[in-house]
Amino acid sequence: MAFLLFALLNPLNDVSTSTVDPPQFADGALVYTEESLNTQKKLYPDLAGLELKSPDSRTVFNQVLSLARGQDGWSVTAVDNEKMHLEAVATTKLLHFKDDIAIDVRPSSDGSVVHMRSRSRVGKSDLGANERRIKNFFDNLSTSILAK
Secondary structure, three states: OHHHHHHHHOOOOEEEOOOOOOOOOOOOOOOOOHHHHHHHHHHOOOOOOEEEOOOOHHHHHHHHHHHHHHOOOEEEEEEEOOOOEEEEEEEOOOOOOEEEEEEEEEEEOOEEEEEEEEEEOOOOOOOOHHHHHHHHHHHHHHHHHHHO
16 A cells, blocks of 8 residues: 555656666657656666576577567567567556567676566556566566576
């Protein structure tokens, strides 16, 4: 109940694991305002990209793509294999709201970092839905990578 009240008082409907260089959408949606950045830091101070030491970035991207295609309610709408970037639309079950998703796999010095952005098309507050979507996807990705 306290989180719900906090989320209503601190509206946010666009959440990213990278507030410095968030994954971009093809529609050129604006990057966060300073107000949105501050709200995200208050709501989700620990939200960050998923760092993976192995396998290589290309393999990670292929797993991200496969997992995204298999997500219930998701439709992958764009894939750039060269940039290791994908976009998808998630449709909520109850009210059929459409939320946009962008995922980048970025090589790092010791593996890869997966960054994800999720934004609601409707409303000023998502009541935590986008943050939960990112965490659930990262949990599923970690599990699928460990299973290989």
